Amino acid sequence: MSDAVLPFSLNQFSAADIAAIDAAIDRDELVRRVLELCNIPSPTRREREAGQYVFDWMAEEGFAPEKVALVEDRFNVVGRFGGEGDGPNLLFSSHLDTESPFYEPVDRHTYRPETLADPQWLQAWLEDEVFFGYAVGNDRGPMVCFIMAAKALKAAGFKLSGSLYLTACPGEIGPEPVDEHQGVASLGKELGAAYMLAHGGVAPDFAISAEGTDFGLNWAACGYAYYKITVYGEALFTPILDHETQTARLNPIVRMGGVIEAVNAWARTYEKTHAYESEGGGTVTPKVQICAIRGGNPQSIGASSEVCSIYLDVNMGPLQTIGAVDRELKAVLRAAGFEDCEVRPYVFRAGAEADPVAVQPLKAALDKAHASVRGGPMPVGHTVYSSMWRDHNVFNLNRIPSVTMGPVRWRPSVDDLVACTRIYALATLALCGRVA
Known part of the structure; x- marks a missing residue:
């Protein structure tokens, strides 16, 4: 110009x-x-x-x-x-x-x-x-x-x-x-x-x-949403635990492994699906990563925790909306069999161009x-x-x-x-x- x-x-x-x-x-x-x-x-x-x-x-x-x-x-x-x-x-x-x-x-x-x-x-x-x-x-x-x-x-x-x-x-x-x-x-x-x-x-x-x-x-630049995904379960007392019937079904820390697998698979496709070409930014490539995990009290582990949470950094391109990202993530977890987990953003900042x-x-x-x-x-x-x-x-x-x-x-x-x-x-x- x-x-x-x-x-x-x-x-x-x-x-x-x-x-x-x-x-x-x-x-x-x-x-x-x-x-x-x-x-x-x-x-x-x-x-x-x-x-x-x-x-x-x-x-x-x-x-x-x-x-x-x-x-x-x-x-x-x-x-x-x-x-x-x-x-x-x-x-x-x-x-x-x-x-x-x-x-x-x-x-x-x-x-x-x-x-x-x-x-x-x-x-x-x-x-x-x-x-x-x-x-x-x-x-x-x-x-x-x-x-x-x-x-x-x-x-x-x-x-x-x-x-x-x-x-x-x-x-x-x-x-x-x-x-x-x-x-x-x-x-x-x-x-x-x-x-x-x-x-x-x-x-x-x-x-x-x-x-x-x-x-x-x-x-052009990405914004982001931070997500907390929580899985609930039961406190299983170690001496009476039945691994065959209880661990994978009731221990939320163990169950979180499946959530992590589903999220990581989604992350690999997310950045390809939402890549955005900008005159002023080249290829904007929003990515997803699991950055933190919490569950249980290490001072008292005679029984398993009833709660386990992971925390995601979900980058968002200039045209993405939080509502669409929210639906996409929840659909991924439902498809993986985790309909009962709690999915909630705790930070949202829009990208812009x-x-x-x-x-x-x-x-x-x-x-x-x-x-x-x-x-x-x-x-x-x-x-x-x-x-x-x-x-x-x-x-x-x-x-x-x-x-x-x-x-x-x-x-x-x-x-x-x-x-x-x-x-x-x-x-x-x-x-x-x-x-x-």
């Missing part, structure tokens, strides 16, 4: 503009900021210290940050730059929490001891110009890139016509309320980007979820920036990046055309993050425009 038919005309930047932005990007500071921010432990539910670092940094750079919080110690940070004319507004967002154990007793039933001991959960370091540490890729490395991009634009003297919003959000990874884990302490996404969009005083025309995509572009026409100005700006930095238009990101939840769903569900785009996802180099910073800065200039 040419600039002439876009709702917004792209700002043309020159070789001098590119040179000015490049000169304003301090490579050493970028490395320092990545290591400082990513060495702040920030497992989900414990984002406060990392959020305070980002708030203080934005204040230092003159981006007038605000804290936007549903929960006081898990706040969003919203900074602002530009807005001196009538150009389109652009919002960048990354999440403050990093995939990691909860560092609670439950982790002993989730991770191997050597996995729990991996220093990359909570630490980051630089080795031969390559960053190590999960927080760098997911997701504070890209967060540093867009703050550094805004700083470079400001330092180079550009006055943006549209507003640029810089946002750092908690809770993108989770957790989710379930069973005895209820209340605000167990909330994840409700207090992050969704709350920030509703209460953060932002008015974006476009949004970029700044996460690692290996420099690819995706504007940007309007393919409305997103074109943002795509064009990123293509233009990518061509200047790395050559050629930005490629479609790998299917894995459209087959998961990312926070651009929040914006696309609210009719704000949004993409996910970022640097190398796994162990990015310093050069990768510098290149991403340049792309973010140039795309911002191309989209938001400038005033004299």
